[in-house]
Amino acid sequence: MTISLLSPAHKFLGLVDESLINWCPTLNLITVVINKTSVWVYRLNGERIYSVNNKSPILSITFMKNGLFFCLAGVDGKIKIYDSNNGKLIKILSSTFDQIKLINWNFHTYKSYHKFDDLFKVNVLENLPSLSSEVGDNIDINNNSNDLNFLTIIDSQRLCINFNNLLIIDDISLASNIEFKDHLNNNDLFNQYFLIQNQDHDDDSLQLLQWNIAVENKKILIDIILKFCKIINYLNYIDSQLQQCHSKVTPFLQLYDRYLSNLKDSIEEDDIMIYLFDLLLTNLIPEETKDFWLNQFGERGYKKLIKLGSNMYDGLREVLFIQIVSCLERLCILFNDLYSISKWLKDSNSNDDTFGLNPLIINGLLNHIKVFLKRIYKLIWIINKEQELFNNFINWIKNDIIDKILSSTGKDCVIKEHDIILYLNNHCFNSGIWQYFDLNLSDCDILRNESNPKLLVDSYNLLNTEFNEKLLIPFSKYFKSHLNFEFADFPIKLSLESKLHYINESHSIILTRKDSSLQILEFSYSNPIKAITKELNFNQQINKEILSYQVYDNKILILLKTEIGYDISRVIIKNSNEFEIETVSCNSGTRLPDPQKLALNAEFGCILDGNNQNYMVFKH
Incomplete structure (x- = not known):
């Protein structure tokens, strides 16, 4: 085995927490916790590319297996998810936790449990047009895979x-006398393993704890979770798109109300509508208002208002039709799929009943979506009509008021008085659009939304609330009721330093470090109690001490201190109880005089010195 040093030793600009130095699984980035509260991310050459300030001491950091995201747990009880590429905060979980003991990010690998599982499988969502990628807090809105x-x-x-950073099964109760120490990454949701300490026992040994989800139709459960x-x-x-609609309406309302308020200050009448009607019918412009039309509003105000109005109407129509309608269509597909699953389970002889699903509830949610869609299409019709009337109104102001004052004659143009009267009566002071959104008009002087029914917002809130209360909560209760914990007692004692490590789909190992030996206990998922043990002793020729070790795939790298320097041993786990050991000298005093901590990914490693500041990167 050869160790290729990639560069001279580098130095972290701060005190590193040696237990929180990690590699991104897929990107060649080293992440370290500096000064307890900050994560710094480095390239192989020692270049720092970004840092994250958690504003609270960090307890743990874990990566998603594909390397796209990492997660921080802090003393403040917050779980925060970040983008590994740039350090952007993606999400803060809504729950606040009390003294976080363990976080771990796993994948469930899809398995075909029955012969005809995928016979009629068609991914309809995958063939629909993509939605906008600007979705704020959401994680990859166009990802229709079954990961x-x-x-x-x-x-x-x-x-x-x-x-998937979305569905939370919360408040799974645990025994008060159990403390969780480690969690295995084994790509199988139905069989997860933990090392725990039973605080009621007198000794400091650990036990293996397995959770098992006792369901017959595993494929259906996974399918329901994904949906x-x-x-x-x-x-x-x-x-988020409704918020986008609010952001498009608000600037227009603020500008429009300011102009109307200034106009009100210029006229003798208290009622602006009466003034505008008189202006339309008599075509006479009162002298006291000419200053407003020429200087306060004028050509500049006309251009700003018509631009903001066009942006609002066009933007609303685009968001509603291209984004929200498309999203509701996708929801129809998913709810119809769930309805079919629940009907099939209810009519079959399944022992799993309906996984907490109720066909009547799902059908009711589909009806809510239909009402939602009807309201959107009605709103789009209102937008089209109101935009036409608004354009006529604003052009009338430009041609028959502003231009007339400037030229004393005005421009010849066709004015549809009926359309302007219709706009003044029905849209100018209380737009039909406003009743679909939750708009705050408290700061407006003229514009008021008297009824404020919030039709679209109410439709969304009803759909979201019904889904959470009548589908998610029953499903969550079902899931928790079928989650069982079982202990596996091994014939040998597991010390508090023992760690779980994944090897393959059928076996994993538990490693326990001693001064000069490493105890390996290999167990199968099918029968954990029948474990195979082997002890690797590195004290046969020269006195050696194990300083640190890391496992990746079926390979264990061990950092050893010897009487003459430092070695790295590589242990290849070939088959049950069969190991291949290679050792290479790592004496590089001018580079790193006191190696202490080892961290790995699939290709590279990092050695940290005893001062928790100097490090070097190698390829293994």
């Missing part, structure tokens, strides 16, 4: 599972 990741969070009182994740993502997306 399932789950973040496991354990605090002093409960266990929480967060699927729920997508539904939550689309609902979040609709909420």
Whole structure:
């Protein structure tokens, strides 16, 4: 085995927490926690590319297996998810945890449990046009794959599972006498393993704890979870798009109200509408208002108002039709799929009943979507009509008022008095658009939304609330009721330093470090109790001490201190109880005089010195 040093030793600009130095699984980035509260991310050459200030001491950091995101757990009880490429904060979980003990990010690898599972499988969502990528808090709105990741969070009182950063199964109660120490990444949601300490026992040994989800139709459960994740993502997306609508309406309202308020200050009448009607019918412009039309409003005000009006109407129509309608169509597909699943389960002889799904509830949600869509199409019709009337109104102001004052004659143009009267009566002071959104007009002097029914916002809130209360909560209760914990007692004692490591789809190992030996306990998922043990002793020729070790795939790298320097041993796990050991000298005093901590990814490693500041990167 050869160790290729990639560059001279570098130095972290701060005190590193040696237990929180990690590699991104897929990007060649080193992440370290500096001065307890900040994560700094480095390239192989020592260049720092970004840092994240958690504003609270960091307890743990874990990466998603594909390397796209990493997650921080802090003393403040917050779980924060970041983009690995740039350090951008993606999401803060809504729950606040008490004394976070463990976080771990796993993938569930899809398995075909029955022969005909995928016979009629068609991904309809995949063939629909893409939605906008600017979705704020959402995670990849156009991802229609069946990948399932789950973040496991354990605090002093409960266990929480967060699927795809969207669906949360919260408040899974745990025994008060158990403390979780480690969690295995084994790509199988239905069989997860933990190392725990039973605080009621007198000794300091650890036990293996397995959770098992006791369901018959595993494929259907995974399918339901994936559909729920997508539904939550689309609902979040609709909420963000409604906020986009608000942001398009608000600037126009503020400018429009300011001009109307200034006009009111210029006229003798208290009623602006009477003034505008008189202006339309008599074509006479009162002298006291000419200054407003020429100087306060004028050509500049006309251009600003018509630009903002066009942006508002065109933007609303685009968001409603291209984004929200498209999203509701996707929700129809997903809810119809869930309806079919629930009907099939209810009519079959399944022992899993309906996974907490109720066909009547799902059908009711589909009806809510239909009402939502009808309101959107009606609003689009109102937008089209109101935009036409607004353009006529603003052109009338330009041609028959401003230009007339400037030229004393005005321009010859066709004015549809009926359309202007219609606009003044029905849209100018209380637009039909406003009743569809939750707009705050408290700062407006003239414009008022008296009824404020918030039709679209109410439709969204009703759909979201019904989905959460009548589908998610029953499903969450079902999931928790079928989640069982079982202990596996091994014939040998596991010390507090023992760690779980994934090897393959059928086996994993538990490693326990001693001064000069490494105890390897290999167990199968099918029968954990029948474990195979082997002890690797590195004290046969020269006195050696194990300083640190890391496992990646089926390879263990061990950093050893010897009487003459430092070595790295590589242990290849070939088959059950069969290991291949290679050792290479790592004496590089001018580079790193006191190696202490080892961290790996699939290709590279990092060695940290005893001062927790100097490090070097190598290829293994």
